Amino acid sequence: EDQVTQSPEALRLQEGESSSLNCSYTVSGLRGLFWYRQDPGKGPEFLFTLYSAGEEKEKERLKATLTKKESFLHITAPKPEDSATYLCAVQARGGSYIPTFGRGTSLIVHP
Amino acid sequence: EPEVTQTPSHQVTQMGQEVILRCVPISNHLYFYWYRQILGQKVEFLVSFYNNEISEKSEIFDDQFSVERPDGSNFTLKIRSTKLEDSAMYFCASGGEGSYNEQFFGPGTRLTVL
Numbered sequence: 001e002d003q004v005t006q007s008p009e010a011l012r013l014q015e016g017e018s019s020s021l022n023c024s025y026t027v028s029g030l031r032g033l034f035w036y037r038q039d040p041g042k043g044p045e046f047l048f049t050l051y052s053a054g055e056e057k058e059k060e061r062l063k064a065t066l067t068k069k070e071s072f073l074h075i076t077a078p079k080p081e082d083s084a085t086y087l088c089a090v091q092a093r094g095g096s097y098i099p100t101f102g103r104g105t106s107l108i109v110h111p
Numbered sequence: 112e113p114e115v116t117q118t119p120s121h122q123v124t125q126m127g128q129e130v131i132l133r134c135v136p137i138s139n140h141l142y143f144y145w146y147r148q149i150l151g152q153k154v155e156f157l158v159s160f161y162n163n164e165i166s167e168k169s170e171i172f173d174d175q176f177s178v179e180r181p182d183g184s185n186f187t188l189k190i191r192s193t194k195l196e197d198s199a200m201y202f203c204a205s206g207g208e209g210s211y212n213e214q215f216f217g218p219g220t221r222l223t224v225l
Contacts, residue, residue: 049213098159101155103152
């Protein structure tokens with residue numbers, strides 16, 4: 001069974017304090033790994049797709065990296081507006097495209 | 112910027128009643144999805160829809176659920192006889208070609224079953 005584990009569950013940072021969120025996954029073969037941002041009471045907002053180990057993608061203060069077992073979402077010099085829940089989802093190779101989501105990491109950035 | 116819209120934002124219903132949740136996907140998208148998120152839990156895939164038919168569905172999507180694209184703009188999720196455990200946020204998403212790579216989610220409908 002495909003599994004996605006995100007850590008930590010919650011993270012509090014001071015503005016400007018860089019950190020990383022982790023997404024560990026167990027799939028028979030990875031088709032793609034997705035990062036989303038979710039604000040309270042809203043739908044997930046797509047951030048990145050990663051396909052193969054070693055791949056990196058960046059957007060503003062966020063950088064996502066991928067290894068064969070995990071992905072990291074690095075947040076550099078975060079601002080209060082980066083506060084949100086960050087979701088990771090994986091798609092396994094094979095006939096199904098159904099994504100498996102993790103529980104997310106709730107990030108709060110204090111001014 | 113185009114976006115996915117959903118109505119209503121909040122639906123309260125009695126157990127056993129039928130509900131229809133509505134979505135207007137982004138206009139040039141071809142792939143449509145429904146997800147649900149029970150409070151405090153993971154986002155769960157329900158169903159995907161392409162070319163006027165279901166392409167995949169999860170174990171959650173049983174005979175009580177159905178989807179329809181009644182016209183060129185709307186995409187609906189019907190729950191025939193709601194149960195207490197159907198209470199959740201329901202998200203619609205849409206995507207273009209190769210869309211599992213990038214899905215655009217709507218704001219969700221909060222369904223409360225009493």
